[in-house]
Amino acid sequence: xxxxxxxxxxxxxxxxxxxxxxxxxxxxxxxxxxxxxxxxxxxxxxxxxxxxxxxxxxxxxxxxxxxxxxxxxxxxxxxxxxxxxxxxxxxxxxxxxxxxxxxxxxxxxxxxxxxxxxxxxxxxxxxxxxxxxxxxxxxxxxxxxxxxxxxxxxxxxxxxxxxxxxxxxxxxxxxxxxxxxxxxxxxxxxxxxxxxxxxxxxxxxxxxxxxxxxxxxxxxxxxxxxxxxxxxxxxxxxxxxxxxxxxxxxxxxxxxxxxxxxxxxxxxxxxxxxxxxxxxxxxxxxxxxxxxxxxxxxxxxxxxxxxxxxxxxxxxxxxxxxxxxxxxxxxxxxxxxxxxxxxxxxxxxxxxxxxxxxxxxxxxxxxxxxxxxxxxxxxxxxxxxxxxxx
Ligand code: SF4
Ligand code: SF4
Numbered sequence: 109x110x111x112x113x114x115x116x117x118x119x120x121x122x123x124x125x126x127x128x129x130x131x132x133x134x135x136x137x138x139x140x141x142x143x144x145x146x147x148x149x150x151x152x153x154x155x156x157x158x159x160x161x162x163x164x165x166x167x168x169x170x171x172x173x174x175x176x177x178x179x180x181x182x183x184x185x186x187x188x189x190x191x192x193x194x195x196x197x198x199x200x201x202x203x204x205x206x207x208x209x210x211x212x213x214x215x216x217x218x219x220x221x222x223x224x225x226x227x228x229x230x231x232x233x234x235x236x237x238x239x240x241x242x243x244x245x246x247x248x249x250x251x252x253x254x255x256x257x258x259x260x261x262x263x264x265x266x267x268x269x270x271x272x273x274x275x276x277x278x279x280x281x282x283x284x285x286x287x288x289x290x291x292x293x294x295x296x297x298x299x300x301x302x303x304x305x306x307x308x309x310x311x312x313x314x315x316x317x318x319x320x321x322x323x324x325x326x327x328x329x330x331x332x333x334x335x336x337x338x339x340x341x342x343x344x345x346x347x348x349x350x351x352x353x354x355x356x357x358x359x360x361x362x363x364x365x366x367x368x369x370x371x372x373x374x375x376x377x378x379x380x381x382x383x384x385x386x387x388x389x390x391x392x393x394x395x396x397x398x399x400x401x402x403x404x405x406x407x408x409x410x411x412x413x414x415x416x417x418x419x420x421x422x423x424x425x426x427x428x429x430x431x432x433x434x435x436x437x438x439x440x441x442x443x444x445x446x447x448x449x450x451x452x453x454x455x456x457x458x459x460x461x462x463x464x465x466x467x468x469x470x471x472x473x474x475x476x477x478x479x480x481x482x483x484x485x486x487x488x489x490x491x492x493x494x495x496x497x498x
Contacts, residue, residue, distance in 0.1 A: 135182040179210040208235035220267030238277040246294040350494035354457030388454035392435035409459030443471030
């Protein structure tokens, strides 16, 4: 199916039918591809520890062949990330066009530093459907502190304006952390005033440089109050939210809250990243992450190498990886997740479990079970989840 038809199908499903992306189990519906490890920032929480480019990053032919293989595996959307993907702008533009040619919807995460009106137009013309740009505080100095370079807030704001100016869809990505937690309402106000209406809220997973700032991860009270707060925002504002970084059941929880309060938001989630399935952590089930050098991980937050596309085909890796087979078999989960009634529909964040215990099958220490029970979300009623991408 070409991109035009896919887009129409997505819009129909999400806008009119109140449904998300659909697909068979064990199909990599969404893939994130970090095109380079190079970055022009040194964000304190960066989970890939981006700095300089790797010497052996994939070339154009290799990346194009990988995209063709993704299409044959059933991938519907590919998110370019990094490092900073615009440091390989021409590479990304060519690959985005190739995605369109093979029927995959391309999107991109960027820090916005290199994104002006001209670049926004180039991205749009290449077929990029949405761009994720970070705003981590409404206070410029606080955003710049996390991003570790002065002036980045202003550049991100200009990048957002440039995209909106050329009608390129923008998703604001934002870190919810202890330090900047009280700023969330002001941030949402700022984002709305900029004219953006889609926000991906990230919870910190202790991976890469994120390990060093883990004392800044939200506590459970904050996490739950944030979920309740975002639901309340949707009662009065036309905004859509998802949560990334290990909270894939956010859509189900918040939609249940809306049902209970008899409120109807514009959409429950980011338009592109809502999937109809009773699967929580989708690492290795609906998603994988391709690294700059061709390594493949189950998730960008689960840095366990399951193969390299220079040595094995993606198809071979996807169907035959022992790690992926284990991730797909929830009866193998250990500890609290292993005996939980939400084992099949939540499964915990395998990335966080690995980061905290060195075992990707162990208990996820951040668990929303109490909230699920409080909101009367029975495992058999879970129908949808949001994508965690990075
Ligand atoms: S491991 Fe699973 S829950 Fe955690 S960030 Fe990745 S996809 Fe999301
Ligand atoms: S214990 Fe918590 S994190 Fe693990 S599967 Fe159950 S609800 Fe999910």
